[in-house]
Amino acid sequence: MNSDEAIMVEHLSKEFRIPxxxxxxxxxxxVGLLKGGNYSYERFSALDDVxxxxxxxxxxxVIGPNGSGKSTLLKILAGVLYPDSGKVRVNGKIAPxxxxxxxxxxxxxxKENIFLYGSIMGLTRKEIAKRYDExxxxxxxxxxxxxxxxxxxxxxxxxxxxATAVQxxxxxxxxxEVLAVGDEAFQRKCSEKIxxxxxxxxxxxxxxHALGTVQELCERCMLLKxxxxxxxxxxxxxxxxxxxxxxxGSGM
Amino acid sequence: xxxxxxxDLIWNLTISDLKVKYQSSVLGFAWSLLNPLLMMLVxxxxxxxxxxxxxxxxxxxxxxxxxxxxxxxxxxxxxxGSIVGRPGLVTKLYIPRQILVMxxxxxxxxxxxxxxxxxxxxxxILGAKVTPNILFFPIVHGIYxxxxxxxxxxxxxxxxxxxxxxQVWDVVxxxxxxxxxxxxxxxxIPAAFLDYYMLNPMTVLIETYRRFLLYGGTPxxxxxxxxxxxxxxxxxxxxxxxxxxxxxxxxxx
Numbered sequence: 001m002n003s004d005e006a007i008m009v010e011h012l013s014k015e016f017r018i019p020x021x022x023x024x025x026x027x028x029x030x031v032g033l034l035k036g037g038n039y040s041y042e043r044f045s046a047l048d049d050v051x052x053x054x055x056x057x058x059x060x061x062v063i064g065p066n067g068s069g070k071s072t073l074l075k076i077l078a079g080v081l082y083p084d085s086g087k088v089r090v091n092g093k094i095a096p097x098x099x100x101x102x103x104x105x106x107x108x109x110x111k112e113n114i115f116l117y118g119s120i121m122g123l124t125r126k127e128i129a130k131r132y133d134e135x136x137x138x139x140x141x142x143x144x145x146x147x148x149x150x151x152x153x154x155x156x157x158x159x160x161x162x163a164t165a166v167q168x169x170x171x172x173x174x175x176x177e178v179l180a181v182g183d184e185a186f187q188r189k190c191s192e193k194i195x196x197x198x199x200x201x202x203x204x205x206x207x208x209h210a211l212g213t214v215q216e217l218c219e220r221c222m223l224l225k226x227x228x229x230x231x232x233x234x235x236x237x238x239x240x241x242x243x244x245x246x247x248x249g250s251g252m
Numbered sequence: 253x254x255x256x257x258x259x260d261l262i263w264n265l266t267i268s269d270l271k272v273k274y275q276s277s278v279l280g281f282a283w284s285l286l287n288p289l290l291m292m293l294v295x296x297x298x299x300x301x302x303x304x305x306x307x308x309x310x311x312x313x314x315x316x317x318x319x320x321x322x323x324x325x326x327x328x329x330x331x332x333g334s335i336v337g338r339p340g341l342v343t344k345l346y347i348p349r350q351i352l353v354m355x356x357x358x359x360x361x362x363x364x365x366x367x368x369x370x371x372x373x374x375x376x377i378l379g380a381k382v383t384p385n386i387l388f389f390p391i392v393h394g395i396y397x398x399x400x401x402x403x404x405x406x407x408x409x410x411x412x413x414x415x416x417x418x419q420v421w422d423v424v425x426x427x428x429x430x431x432x433x434x435x436x437x438x439x440x441i442p443a444a445f446l447d448y449y450m451l452n453p454m455t456v457l458i459e460t461y462r463r464f465l466l467y468g469g470t471p472x473x474x475x476x477x478x479x480x481x482x483x484x485x486x487x488x489x490x491x492x493x494x495x496x497x498x499x500x501x502x503x504x505x
């Protein structure tokens with residue numbers, strides 16, 4: 001793998017099997033067998049022969065209508081889902097921002113949750129201790145340090161999560177529509193932080209419906225539909241193509 | 253190796269597990285220690301007065317059996333839900349999923365050690381023969397950990413696909429409780445079945461604990477070796493099963 005490539009995806013395919021009659025218990029399996037064993041399912045191709053590369057230091061956007069395979073792609077890159085075929089190579093430490101605050105425990109205090117969430121995001125205890133003050137200050141939650149998370153408003157919890165997550169210092173950032181966090185002022189702060197990460201030369205892959213955000217941040221972009229790449233290249237052109245197909249789609 | 257790379261995460265998950273567990277009840281921590289004692293009193297009353305059992309130092313005999321058993325029962329039951337109970341950690345980011353099972357078993361392991369810590373003064377008070385052999389505890393308990401962890405890997409992985417496995421396991425544990433010498437002495441087992449009866453690792457395990465805690469003896473090397481072999485095989489088999497089933501966890505949760 002070339003060292004100036006951060007993400008390289010080759011002929012990636014992923015298929016989901018959707019059973020007609022989903023069985024999730026031993027009981028249902030036994031009953032199903034007695035009734036003659038109906039194990040038929042439908043195939044749903046979430047990604048179909050997708051290949052692309054993201055260069056180091058690039059901000060790359062993935063757009064497309066609902067069900068186009070964007071989230072599946074992101075989950076495969078994050079290592080959550082296994083591809084059926086094809087290759088994914090990632091050069092560097094990945095931080096998946098698929099959802100903020102994964103693993104938060106409502107019964108623990110903000111402080112305890114920072115240490116828990118920080119270690120989930122791949123920080124060591126020492127690193128968290130060193131950045132602890134910075135996290136609290138960024139989240140503007142110093143006063144609530146010892147309050148249990150269940151007493152936080154959802155906005156406060158997300159602020160805490162974002163502040164902790166950005167401390168992970170990744171080489172590659174995977175972002176799924178999480179830029180809309182907290183109130184106006186905090187959103188600005190988050191955008192600035194993302195911009196700062198970008199300037200540091202980190203690679204960012206953004207999956208979004210917000211075409212404005214994508215146009216603002218991404219140099220290059222890729223349009224997915226039904227698991228296939230319809231267009232990829234310079235953001236302006238790809239967005240244009242997206243608008244064209246969605247106009248055509250709604251016109252039918 | 254994930255065990256080393258993620259040691260901070262494993263520890264943090266274990267600690268938060270314990271904190272949540274002990275905060276959620278009024279008496280918190282005290283309950284988890286009172287529970288085996290109260291259970292012992294109930295069983296003591298039933299078996300001494302109703303079944304007229306005559307076993308030397310029956311209170312301690314029972315209590316050791318109960319505390320040993322609790323680690324298996326609580327450890328596997330809690331760990332079974334450790335994958336399903338934390339969907340975010342499976343579907344939203346990648347960490348080696350064994351970590352969730354490991355930290356769950358570790359938190360039960362620590363609870364179990366605390367229960368044994370309460371047992372120690374009772375050994376003196378109720379007249380057990382306490383000798384330095386009590387120092388075998390860390391070794392035996394370590395081996396026991398392997399057995400529970402191995403079983404938990406299999407259970408947690410299958411539970412993702414079969415959500416009523418906990419009902420089945422409840423019954424298995426219930427049967428196991430009475431198939432192990434917890435509430436009765438081994439001498440009640442007919443000689444013809446004894447060979448089969450001793451194949452149950454829990455029987456060997458419980459008897460080993462009693463040997464060095466209650467009677468002041470040294471555990472038999474054969475018994476220890478047998479338990480260690482069981483533990484190693486279970487962890488290896490558990491890891492293998494887990495690895496095979498892990499691939500589709502995120503799709504099934």
